[in-house]
Amino acid sequence: MSAGRQLDNDRFLRALKREPVDRTPVWMMRQAGRYLPEYRATRAQAGDFMSLCRNPQACCEVTMQPLDRYGLDAAILFSDILTIPDAMGLGLRFVQGEGPIFDHPVRDERAIEKLPIPDPGAELRYVIDAVTTIRAALGSRLPLIGFAGSPWTLATYMIEGAGGSDYARIKQMAYDAPEMLDALLAKLSASVSLYLEAQIAAGADAVMVFDTWGGVLAPADYLRFSLEPMAKIVAHLKRVAPTVPVILFTKNGGQHLEAMAETGCDALGLDWTTDLGKARTRVGHRVALQGNLDPAWLFASPEKIEAAVRRVLDSYGQGSGHVFNLGHGILQQTPPEHAGVMIEAVRAFSPAYHQLG
Template identity: 80%
Template sequence: MHLENDRFLRALRRQPVDRTPVWMMRQAGRYLPEYRTTRAKAGDFLSLCRNPELCCEVTLQPLERYGLDAAILFSDILTVPDAMGLGLHFVEGEGPVFEHPLRDAHAIEALGVPDPETELRYVMDAVRTIRSALGSRLPLIGFSGSPWTLATYMVEGAGGTDFLTIKRMAYDTPEALDSLLAKLAAAVSLYLEAQQRAGADALMIFDTWGGVLSPADYLRFSLEPMARIVEHLKRVTPDTPVILFTKNGGQHLEAMAETGCDALGLDWTTDLGAARARVGERVALQGNLDPAWLLADPARIETAVARALASYGKGPGHVFNLGHGILQQTPPEHAAAMVEAVRALSPAYHA
């Protein structure tokens, strides 16, 4: 499909653009009053995620408000483990909880790899609904959690932990964890492939918890399964850009670039200019404003945007984004100030 605005896809391919494209991780979320209205209509978060029409509604909300350069599927990173039968539910104020966490090799052996068009059909229907609503306006990003990140929730049984349970498994029975990660790599590969077939124009893997691992353990338990996914996607859909994002993963950029992905997401702990010098022309870079900057005065936000753009420098290959998801406390007009600053200041870097 020919897109009216393909700025985001061109940047991921390191092709010339007229200005730096911009979107925001978690751009559809609780900081928007219109999102809160739709979520109340759904009843609860999981019901919202499982309703393709409402997923489409909230996906489009930030596009209408800000005029961003990409839409991202509204869903949750835990859809895959939920489809594996672990009993996902959300506790108000605590986040995701699994009724049946994985604690041994027998439980892992019993897991099946879900079929994305059956057990996860509601996600594919959401992608198709959003793609139809977008028409040729903008690209749509599909996504998944990384195998390691999904495994942390599945083994710990909840989010926000100290990761001691899964680290004990990694150090004491690494073969069991390897088995789990292999199943998750297979499941995520099929899941993202199905999203592309349903209408996603780019695919992103969120490795939220890879940064809690030592360098050697990161390569084994986090990066290696992601590399398998990238290899699969590049075999079945070679023209679809793939973005890898490891929070607190700045020390691993060279190894991440070697996977064959098209772009790396950066959090705010890594300097854009230094990252560009390290990876060279191999990948595009996405990021990396600290989301807390959007709590500051709009004039200060513009200064922070200017500093990030200057850090990356001139030329293609930069997608402006936050270094992690937008905060719930963000005033929507402050997010607008960031987007407007990117639009105003970035053309000078692409002359």
């Protein structure tokens, strides 16, 4: 396992463990992506998005691109949250202007029973090979973050058959046949657990679970269908890799922070709709917090971006336990130099919040 690796820059890992740091670490969700011209060039060479995802060397190249451009404190594996459903044989494809589509959505009990639990060393080998390749390229430079989609989020895509839906089909299953959905979520919890375990074994220093759609659920339904499956993943990872930090992120999940902290995870990602300072008070010393600048701030002028960074740092306040990030993924139209302004502002302003002693 990757625990115990000596890194030149381990601020990110120390902040997740709420240990003292000299400044607030910073990285960006989707930091390797379409806003960078170098990414667009690599993707054009690959042919299409999934061809890029299935090419470990190309994944390594695009993972390293933002690290070479900015002073970031962590790398994140370049991949997609839908690799597990794809490995289950659902016929994933990406359509220009429409996003992901599954040719074989899961709509009934028989379809759920037929779903395999993918072997990370076989059907998902290309992802694990990408982790190994990136880890070798990073050397001792920075920590590497692995990730997966949450069971609820993956189930949403698998049942609806596409993104951008009104969640009618999955909510109908949740309300009308909850045991059927429970069976699907159990398979996905097992699949994600094995997948993240394999990423850790291949060199990931921390892992993050992206619960993109948990925030569309009513509170009781969130606890059952979104948080409970994630808690099983956390429990598995803490058994097999107890020193590797686990981050949970539910978009629009600010009302659930206390329950999320009780899973045993190490950190919670926050979107911009939750006040960072109030969140810190609510969770106390149980978890670190990651976030939470609105990505749209990066369309503002450099002076406004710097002021927004200061407000986020002020909101969290003094001491460790904060990883600066956007409240969701960086937007495609973002000027790359504006992302650089944000990162440099964190590097310049945050040491004042870490006056040791």
